[in-house]
Amino acid sequence: MCAYTGHEVTFWLRSEGSIERTKPKIERYSSLMIADLEKAKTLVGNPMGAFMYPRGLIRDWNGLTAEDIDKLIEKGKENLKNNVAIEFDMAKAVKGADIVIESMSEDPKAKIGVYEAMKDLLDENTILCTNSSTMLPSTFAEYTGRPDRYCALHFANTIWKNNTAEVMGHPGTDPKVYDKVVEFADEINMIPLQLHKEQPGYILNSMLVPFLLAAQALWANEVADPHTIDRTWELATSAPAGPFKILDIIGLETCYNINQMNLDANIEGTTTYKINKLVKAIFDVLKMSATLERGISQRRKN
């Protein structure tokens, strides 16, 4: 989204080996974005279009024509091609950056290691953000060398469609820095969602986790089946997707891991224990059948 909106982007990678995973990812996301713009052309004139266009790629849907979208595609392709660089030298990668976004896996030690390696290389005014989904900026602020210019900027999945960015400071974040990050989120076509206090899980997961847990409890306790539970929610709230459809989007593995964070998850007889036993059973069946399918297609090839 940074590159698409015309900002120069440098990916810093730890080693040249990572390039094999990163390059195809950049290409894949770039083509998904362009493909969604192509699809958006078919929505022009459709009254449902206003609900379905990729909000991150198109700032204003009102009165847009297919020709306008063609221009966005042309400009988008150009930006995605020209604005992205890959760098292995951290000093070169961060030099002159207005903003650096740390998007590592959720390993606190590894994050601290990178923050400590980076702190003396960053320009005086560079703002440092973490995209962590589960950790709090206050945990890391002291290691960044710039606690006042450090906060969380948290993105959703498929952000070119779900264009939300949750902005969350820690008690030491400078309010001016916070406002700049909110402004930046808007600049890259995100809808900034402001948190005024640190909150594990931000806004969305703070609601999603207890909601999904309650739905899974109804299922694990054999009160009703997932289809009935989804239907109840959808009919009562007019939502397009009930909790089990949302779980399907999130993925069973993530769902299992979230439930596992609950202290009850490993105590036999608790609802969370029952839930995760069921989730794991389904997950294992799916994994097994995927392995079988791969085996079959492999044999066909041979």
Place this chain on the structure above:
Amino acid sequence: MCAYTGHEVTFWLRSEGSIERTKPKIERYSSLMIADLEKAKTLVGNPMGAFMYPRGLIRDWNGLTAEDIDKLIEKGKENLKNNVAIEFDMAKAVKGADIVIESMSEDPKAKIGVYEAMKDLLDENTILCTNSSTMLPSTFAEYTGRPDRYCALHFANTIWKNNTAEVMGHPGTDPKVYDKVVEFADEINMIPLQLHKEQPGYILNSMLVPFLLAAQALWANEVADPHTIDRTWELATSAPAGPFKILDIIGLETCYNINQMNLDANIEGTTTYKINKLVKAIFDVLKMSATLERGISQRRKN
């Protein structure tokens, strides 16, 4: 809905005094239903119509014309007029009934009193249902004289639009009776939602309560404002209404009462305590301004 779908309905009222509250209610609901059918005519040909038509009043929207709806209006008016009777003599009221639905306020003693007065008056085969939102049928089964022919049939608000009926037995409910109640729910244009175990709060409230509590906690703990919280939910899940919009529909008083059921609600410093302090403050302001408005319009009249 029973009368609208062509079933003979008798309201049993405790005293003739209740008729002054009941008659206007029957008339009001009848005209709301007919008004929504009239509105539905304007939805014919609108692609959003399929999401907006009153599902309880129109079983099949597909290919429906304004003339078809006119016929439904005519038949509906006739049914609502001819199929509703009011009765004060309980024996006469329940005689020959296929199904009796208890819809009293949530006072267990009063419910037991009515069940005990009714049990020897009911026909052998009559099925008895409770519409209780918060209580379990097993609490009352022994007082009904027919535990095997007793279960919960729970309706939503504005059921001619939100046409769901949660069906929940207790361990002693005869499965054949349960199935008959599911069938009956379908007959009166409800979508039956089957619970296979007793569950306080049924399916919907079991999910809604923790979800709304989590949203209110974000607000009471000053993490984010209600508008941002709603927006986050709506953007992430494509739902038409976030938690605070849902709370507005439910009403502040109900919301306060639900929170009050939480044991923490009266312990200073807990999140539930903070939430209900805020809810009550808003509620008091609204009540005060309503009182003021009434006062002003009264003075104008004088």
